[in-house]
Amino acid sequence: MFDNINLLLFNYNRIINYHKSLIISKIDIAYGGNTMDIRKLQYFISVAETLSFTKAAKEHYISQTAMSQQIASIESELDVLLFDRSKYKVDITSAGEVFLGEAKEIVAKYEQAVKKTQDVHKGCKGNIHIGYAGPTEVELLREIIEEFEKKYPYVELHIEQNNFKKLSKDLKEGIYDIIFAIAGEINDIGSLEKITLKNEQAVLVVSKKHPKANKKNMNATEIADENFIMLSEECGQLNFERMIESCRQDGYEPKITERVNSLDTLMFMVELNRGVSFLPRSQINNLNNKVSFIDIINTHHSFAVEMSWIRFNKNEYIKKFIEIAKQLYY
Missing domain, CATH: 1.10.10.10 (Winged helix-like DNA-binding domain superfamily/Winged helix DNA-binding domain)
Structure with a gap:
């Protein structure tokens, strides 16, 4: 029976592709066959x-x-x-x-x-393509989207995670309408508009095996001798530089022993007690039982999230989305 179903599906797809080919072939002929x-x-x-x-x-x-x-x-x-x-x-x-x-x-x-084009034909009055960089933006983005969908249920939202470089490139080329990322990472785009929606305190994340794992808080200077695991420059040049500068403002030069290319790898290294790292406080609820967080007293470490868009984007629903974001966070 399954063989017959697979054969039917195969033939169906061949028929669909055949008709698509006929249409495209006609276009080729119309343009001299060289298109x-x-x-x-x-x-x-x-x-x-x-x-x-x-x-x-x-x-x-x-x-x-x-x-x-x-x-x-x-x-x-x-x-x-x-x-x-x-x-x-x-x-x-x-x-x-x-x-x-x-x-x-x-x-x-x-x-x-x-x-x-198909969305318009189906009755969908519009859509917004949204990009974001990582978990730091998720909680904030979730609230904005939930509120937006209450007011504009007929607008389709397309949401995708990507790295800073890709987000910036695709925003510039019009693939994304709005992007959410750590402050300062999206720059060098003509007619760029952006606002900071959230600035939150950083916490120190350590393995449960770490000797200080049971501490509730520590002074910034107490962590000066730790081995640090950080997201590499490839994940965000400005964020990397900001982390180092914040350590210096706290009174020490960070000893970076690992530079990784994803948050998952960073957390895995922390779990193994290869070093410690910084995370936004909002990520505490997402931590697993193999790591602990410690509040840092008198620190310059923080995480700010920016929302960015191109000023001359003609998508009418971008303005409405931005208005809701401002009402909630600005």
Whole structure:
């Protein structure tokens, strides 16, 4: 029975893709047959990600020969070799790597345009694309979203977590309408608007194995000799620099023994008692039973969250979202 169902699904997808191909082919003919359409870019991305013409062809329900012809057509149009082919493997070239990044952005924008068009057709009056960096922003973002959805239930919200670099790039390119991140990390964007919504005290996070794990609070100078685990500069240059400067303002030079690229790794290192770190106080409820938090007295460490957007964004619901955020936190 399951084989029959799978066969039906396979044939259904082939029919759908066949009709899509007919539509796109007509567009190709209208433009002289030389248009590098979205379909070709999707084919290229699949080959680049799988490094296999066979796997990519199966993903799109076409033959391997047809897939090879499509990639050859792109290479001919660009006059650039995108893949090194041998009998045993396929490798993407340096030029192919560059083209892959650009192709992904084009396809993402196309899919976003399709989604917005379909939303209007379905009766959805608008949407907002929101990006955020990490758990520091989650509690704040949750309250704003809950309040917004009460007032504007017909507006669709798309929410995604990403690193600071990607958030900044996608805000600039219009993929995100609004982003939430640690203060100072989003800069160098023309017409950027931002406000600080929250500034909260930092706590020291230590392993349950740490000799001071049972302490309720400590003076800032008492932690000067600790080994520190911090998120690396790649996770946020300004945040990293701010942490070091806050330690100096507290009267000591931090001994950083680990620089990690994710909060999960940071917490794992703390659990293993490889060092201590700082977290916003709002994250206390999210800590597991393998770590403890200690309040820091007379410290300069804090975490501020900013909301950023582009001034000339024409999305009418951004202003309404910002108004609610200001009512709750500003």
